[in-house]
Amino acid sequence: xxxxxxxxxxxxxxxxxxxxxxxxxxxxxxxxxxxxxxxxxxxxxxxxxxxxxxxxxxxxxxxxxxxxxxxxxxxxxxxxxxxxxxxxxxxxxxxxxxxxxxxxxxxxxxxxxxxxxxxxxxxxxxxxxxxxxxxxxxxxxxxxxxxxxxxxxxxxxxxxxxxxxxxxxxxxxxxxxxxxxxxxxxxxxxxxxxxxxxxxxxxxxxxxxxxxxxxxxxxxxxxxxxxxxxxxxxxxxxxxxxxxxxxxxxxxxxxxxxxxxxxxxxxxxxxxxxxxxxxxxxxxxxxxxxxxxxxxxxxxxxxxxxxxxxxxxxxxxxxxxxxxxxxxxxxxxxxxxxxxxxxxxxxxxxxxxxxxxxxxxxxxxxxxxxxxxxxxxxxxxxxxxxxxxxxxxxxxxxxxxxxxxxxxxxxxxxxxxxxxxxxxxxxxxxxxxxxxxxxxxxxxxxxxxxxxxxxxxxxxxxxxxxxxxxxxxxxxxxxxxxxxxxxxxxxxxxxxxxxxxxxxxxxxxxxxxxxxxxxxxxxxxxxxxxxxxxxxxxxxxxxxxxxxxxxxxxxxxxxxxxxxxxxxxxxxxxxxxxxxx
Numbered sequence: 001x002x003x004x005x006x007x008x009x010x011x012x013x014x015x016x017x018x019x020x021x022x023x024x025x026x027x028x029x030x031x032x033x034x035x036x037x038x039x040x041x042x043x044x045x046x047x048x049x050x051x052x053x054x055x056x057x058x059x060x061x062x063x064x065x066x067x068x069x070x071x072x073x074x075x076x077x078x079x080x081x082x083x084x085x086x087x088x089x090x091x092x093x094x095x096x097x098x099x100x101x102x103x104x105x106x107x108x109x110x111x112x113x114x115x116x117x118x119x120x121x122x123x124x125x126x127x128x129x130x131x132x133x134x135x136x137x138x139x140x141x142x143x144x145x146x147x148x149x150x151x152x153x154x155x156x157x158x159x160x161x162x163x164x165x166x167x168x169x170x171x172x173x174x175x176x177x178x179x180x181x182x183x184x185x186x187x188x189x190x191x192x193x194x195x196x197x198x199x200x201x202x203x204x205x206x207x208x209x210x211x212x213x214x215x216x217x218x219x220x221x222x223x224x225x226x227x228x229x230x231x232x233x234x235x236x237x238x239x240x241x242x243x244x245x246x247x248x249x250x251x252x253x254x255x256x257x258x259x260x261x262x263x264x265x266x267x268x269x270x271x272x273x274x275x276x277x278x279x280x281x282x283x284x285x286x287x288x289x290x291x292x293x294x295x296x297x298x299x300x301x302x303x304x305x306x307x308x309x310x311x312x313x314x315x316x317x318x319x320x321x322x323x324x325x326x327x328x329x330x331x332x333x334x335x336x337x338x339x340x341x342x343x344x345x346x347x348x349x350x351x352x353x354x355x356x357x358x359x360x361x362x363x364x365x366x367x368x369x370x371x372x373x374x375x376x377x378x379x380x381x382x383x384x385x386x387x388x389x390x391x392x393x394x395x396x397x398x399x400x401x402x403x404x405x406x407x408x409x410x411x412x413x414x415x416x417x418x419x420x421x422x423x424x425x426x427x428x429x430x431x432x433x434x435x436x437x438x439x440x441x442x443x444x445x446x447x448x449x450x451x452x453x454x455x456x457x458x459x460x461x462x463x464x465x466x467x468x469x470x471x472x473x474x475x476x477x478x479x480x481x482x483x484x485x486x487x488x489x490x491x492x493x494x495x496x497x498x499x500x501x502x503x504x505x506x507x508x509x510x511x512x513x514x515x516x517x518x519x520x521x522x523x524x525x526x527x528x529x530x531x532x533x534x535x536x537x538x539x540x541x542x543x544x545x546x547x548x549x550x551x552x553x554x555x556x557x558x559x560x561x562x563x564x565x566x567x568x569x570x571x572x573x574x575x576x577x578x579x580x581x
Contacts, residue, residue, distance in 0.1 A: 004176070008091075008100030009097070011080075012024055012027075013083050016057035018160055019108070035081075070090075070096055070097065095193070102183065105154040105526075112161045113140055139535075219351075221373050227376070231259055238267070243371060247275070249267075250273055251312040253279060253281055277294065279317055279321075281470070282478060314368070322368060334369075339380075340387055342394055344391075351367045360473055388418060389518050410517075465489055466550060471489070473536040488513055491577055524578040
């Protein structure tokens with residue numbers, strides 16, 4: 001073609017999955033030019049995929065590589081450039097690309113974008129870095145809304161939801177030939193593109209590498225890190241998150257001199273002042289007296305609101321330290337470093353913190369989100385076998401309510417998952433364990449992001465918990481571990497669902513088989529008082545209007561909340577677990 005005066009390049013911008021990489025080669029062919037895909041150039045120069053760059057270097061590292069790729073591309077003439085979704089937010093990038101470049105925005109609806117993601121990501125485990133949050137649709141919508149004023153600064157907008165490739169190419173090439181010479185002659189146009197729309201671009205939240213998922217609750221957005229050896233980087237992570245105060249570590253007594261010491265060494269190496277408090281192991285520590293002791297310790301050391309409470313341990317420590325953080329000085333920054341499966345996949349994510357009363361579990365507490373969760377999977381190698389197995393009850397629960405393929409993985413890989421000590425010597429076993437923990441963290445994060453305060457969908461996380469909590473209360477929160485109680489609770493609700501005609505006997509048998517595969521109980525210990533269990537259930541937080549609400553399955557992956565389960569079906573299900581009388 002005869003190039004319009006001043007035209008050096010055609011640049012496609014817009015949100016990811018709007019068609020930039022697809023259309024660029026076709027447009028280039030029509031113009032007789034080569035096509036250049038910036039993401040491909042970045043990966044070629046780095047020798048890594050973009051998800052790997054995000055994982056190893058964080059968003060800051062990726063954006064630096066991206067800017068260099070833009071600078072290099074802008075030196076070329078006679079080229080069609082497909083850019084990444086965030087390129088146009090940077091003023092320098094806009095200046096380089098717009099000087100001699102005809103800029104085209106490709107626009108698509110969020111539903112179209114998500115459908116294209118689902119199609120292109122089949123068969124791969126890599127997650128688009130900018131969509132690592134728990135709710136991809138909300139993430140797409142919020143990112144698009146924040147970027148839209150910048151995308152509006154371009155020379156042409158083409159909607160690609162339903163348009164054929166040939167029609168889109170014709171529309172863009174025709175506009176280039178008709179309008180490029182005119183728009184490129186405008187000094188005002190270039191000045192406006194350089195200066196931007198008069199607002200700041202979306203804030204760069206660079207959480208760094210090893211982010212398994214991001215919780216995006218109404219009150220907070222925070223990363224959930226998951227990797228092997230993560231506690232050794234505690235100081236660096238707090239620095240990255242901008243948590244600059246003193247650190248008040250609250251750790252389970254059983255691990256304060258091992259895993260706690262690893263974190264303290266990292267924090268002090270980063271220049272932090274660290275005070276530590278050992279919490280006796282066991283559910284009994286989730287008490288008013290233990291909370292009072294923490295208040296006294298924080299007061300003694302004159303803790304301030306800018307200081308950080310760093311909780312290291314399992315669900316008990318997570319709950320106790322979280323309650324202290326939520327209430328002391330009306331709230332202090334909180335970071336969870338769970339060292340149990342239960343803590344990593346459940347207790348540390350979602351902001352529910354509480355202590356027990358003699359009359360029931362988790363009756364005093366708050367919704368208080370942490371600033372981050374640091375799940376160092378290597379800590380599981382020192383976890384007692386019974387505690388390890390107990391934690392996998394929550395993993396099994398997630399499979400039944402959300403992720404049937406994971407149930408198959410659990411059935412196949414139980415022996416490897418239950419041997420994290422061996423994983424320390426086997427990279428493939430380490431990766432399996434990290435992947436399973438991360439997968440479950442993402443499930444929990446997705447649910448709590450959609451329902452932060454358990455007003456709706458979050459209730460499904462209580463699958464197996466109604467009876468489970470009652471068993472814990474009756475046994476004094478010591479004879480039966482939380483996961484063991486939940487395992488028995490899942491058997492009971494599976495039996496209820498079968499009696500209600502929601503699921504069949506085969507799915508009940510699958511519950512029993514998988515729970516037994518992980519060495520968890522399907523029946524209660526001798527001596528459980530049925531009457532005491534029924535009484536404990538009546539005090540459960542999930543009782544509404546005097547009616548007990550049960551989370552049941554209407555098939556795997558389809559939990560439902562019911563308050564109409566007949567008393568005789570409840571009674572039979574309890575008998576199946578704890579026995580009659």
